Amino acid sequence: MMLRKRSILAVVFMAGLVAALVLPLTPTFSAGNTVVTPSDQQGWSTADTRPGGAVNFVADATAPAGCGALQLTTDLSVTAKAQYLRAESVPLANVFALSYHTKQVSGPPVADPSYQLITFLTGGTTGFTTLVFEPYQNPSLGLIVPGLWQQWDVDAGLFWSTRTVTCSGGTIVGSAGGPATYTLADINAICPGAEVGGFGVNIGTSNPGYDVYTDLVEFNDTVYDFEPDANCATFENPEGGQFVIGDLVNAAVGSTVNFWGSQWQKNNPMSGGSGPNAFKGFENGNLLPDCGSTWTSRPGNSSNPPATIPQFMPVIVSSSVQKNGSVITGNVERIVIVETNPGYGSNPGHWGTGKVVAVLCTSP
Numbered sequence: 001m002m003l004r005k006r007s008i009l010a011v012v013f014m015a016g017l018v019a020a021l022v023l024p025l026t027p028t029f030s031a032g033n034t035v036v037t038p039s040d041q042q043g044w045s046t047a048d049t050r051p052g053g054a055v056n057f058v059a060d061a062t063a064p065a066g067c068g069a070l071q072l073t074t075d076l077s078v079t080a081k082a083q084y085l086r087a088e089s090v091p092l093a094n095v096f097a098l099s100y101h102t103k104q105v106s107g108p109p110v111a112d113p114s115y116q117l118i119t120f121l122t123g124g125t126t127g128f129t130t131l132v133f134e135p136y137q138n139p140s141l142g143l144i145v146p147g148l149w150q151q152w153d154v155d156a157g158l159f160w161s162t163r164t165v166t167c168s169g170g171t172i173v174g175s176a177g178g179p180a181t182y183t184l185a186d187i188n189a190i191c192p193g194a195e196v197g198g199f200g201v202n203i204g205t206s207n208p209g210y211d212v213y214t215d216l217v218e219f220n221d222t223v224y225d226f227e228p229d230a231n232c233a234t235f236e237n238p239e240g241g242q243f244v245i246g247d248l249v250n251a252a253v254g255s256t257v258n259f260w261g262s263q264w265q266k267n268n269p270m271s272g273g274s275g276p277n278a279f280k281g282f283e284n285g286n287l288l289p290d291c292g293s294t295w296t297s298r299p300g301n302s303s304n305p306p307a308t309i310p311q312f313m314p315v316i317v318s319s320s321v322q323k324n325g326s327v328i329t330g331n332v333e334r335i336v337i338v339e340t341n342p343g344y345g346s347n348p349g350h351w352g353t354g355k356v357v358a359v360l361c362t363s364p
Contacts, residue, residue, distance in 0.1 A: 033065060033216070033225040038253045042224065044086045044200070052080025053204050057228045057253060059337060059358040060213060064101045064149055068358065069215040070226035071105075072113055072203045081204030085118065088219065092119060092187065092194035098154035099218040100201065102135065104146045105211040105362070110136040112144055113201040113214045115154045121165040121172060123193035129163040129174060131187065132202075137180040149215075155184055167191035177206065211362060228337075228358035229253060235312035235337050240304055241284035242295070243352060246270040247319040247333050251356050257338065259315050260305065260352030272320030279321055279328050280305075280348045289316060289332045291361035297328045305346045312339055314360055335360040 036042045038057050046055050052075040063069045074080035095117075102112045112135045121127035135144055138157040142150060158180035161172045169190040172182065187194060199219050203210045217224045243259035246268030251257055258267040260281035265274060268281070278299035285296030295316065297303045317334035338354035 033223045035066070035225050035227050036070075037227050037229050039229050042086070044084055044224070047083045047085040047200065048081060049083050050079060050081040050204070052077045053082030055082050055084050056359055057226055058213065058362075059228055059360050060103075060215075062103075062149060063213075063215050064151070065216055065225050066227045068226060068228040069103070069213040070201070071359065071362070072201065072210065072212050072214065073362070074204050074207055074210045076208045078206050078208055079204075080208060081202070082210075083116075083200065083202040083204075085116070085198050085200030085202075086219075086224075087198045088118075088196050090196050090220070092117075092184070092196050093192065095184065095196060095220060096155065097218055097221050098133075098199075099152060099216075100154065101149050101151050101215045103149045103213040104144055105213060106146075107207075107210040107212065109144065109146075110134075111203075111207070111210045111212055112136065113203055113212050115152070115217070116200055116202050117159075117196055118198035118200075120195045120197055121167055121187070121191040121193075123195055125197075127165040127167065127191070127194070129161045129165050129172065131159040131161055131182075132178075132180070133157050133159050134178070134180065137178050149213075151216075154218075158183060159187070165191070168193070235314060236310045237287070238282075238309050238313055239306040241282055241287060241297070242289060242314065242316050243281055243309075243338075244268075244279075244283055244295075244316045244318050244321070244330060245281075245336075246275065246321075247317050249317075251317055251334070251336055253356050253358065255356050256341075256353060257315070257336075257356060258351060258353050259338065260344065260348070261350070262348040263351070264348075270319050270321065275318075275321035275330075276323035276328060278323060281352065282306075283316070283328070283330065286332075289335065291332055291335055292363040293332045295330050295332065297330075298326060299323070299328065300348065301346065307346050309340050309344050309352065312337055312357070314338075315354075332363065334362045 072082040164174040248269040282305040283297035318330040321330040340354040
């Protein structure tokens with residue numbers, strides 16, 4: 001993802017040049033969508049998310065609506081799980097429209113969020129199971145294409161059940177991961193009293209190394225549009241390079257970070273070890289970094305930090321910063337968008353701080 005002055009919402013490519021669409025801070029969304037943000041989650045929750053799994057709101061200029069999406073990730077452990085659910089109460093027989101959009105950022109070929117229905121197949125609070133739709137188990141609806149947003153017509157697909165439940169019309173056979181064999185019509189015929197208690201998206205367990213996005217999750221004609229609190233604000237790069245923070249800093253959306261100053265080393269711990277005291281937070285060797293790339297810099301003010309900084313700008317998240325002679329190098333684990341605070345100056349005595357408003361990209 002090349003970083004130039006641009007809007008989080010959209011970038012227009014013409015004749016090899018990148019033209020920024022400078023948009024107001026109020027986003028434009030499709031009529032009828034319910035917008036879900038970190039500060040207004042509209043009844044959604046991270047539910048059964050477990051260690052090693054994470055749910056984040058991220059900026060994505062290619063998202064099917066607005067300027068962002070929901071990111072689900074798992075580390076390399078098989079017990080990791082990331083889940084985002086919303087409570088519901090409706091007979092399964094009255095469920096008529098289910099769909100969502102997904103994008104595989106990285107992971108195995110089958111990586112994509114599942115769409116899940118929390119269901120009580122014998123009604124009330126009995127016969128609990130989770131009905132799971134997974135894109136890779138529905139090849140008749142299309143094949144997963146990495147890096148591409150795809151829409152899935154969930155109510156037209158096949159589900160598998162996490163538990164075995166006997167109903168008045170027969171038995172729904174549970175399994176640990178499929179295969180998906182039941183349509184909604186099948187389940188309603190076998191369990192005519194089934195009730196839906198919730199719905200949402202999930203990866204894990206047994207889905208290590210996933211990085212996937214989802215957006216426009218539909219349940220009975222209500223469509224949920226996941227957006228960062230950045231509100232599609234225009235951001236631009238600082239002059240001459242990029243600022244950096246450490247990966248052990250709390251860089252969740254809404255958190256305050258210190259990206260420049262005399263105490264950069266102290267305020268920016270990293271999983272790869274403490275950075276050099278000579279680095280004050282500005283790199284000038286990679287003007288347009290991608291997640292997964294690297295950068296170089298020179299110590300202190302010799303990296304030529306800019307005299308002023310934008311209101312909204314990208315900031316690199318590094319897990320390792322090393323000094324070899326007069327050259328400082330680091331990696332790009334993530335890039336976040338920061339709304340900067342007043343008080344910055346190019347002298348390290350004038351700290352640069354700001355609030356994280358979105359995640360732009362994450363290294364595979």
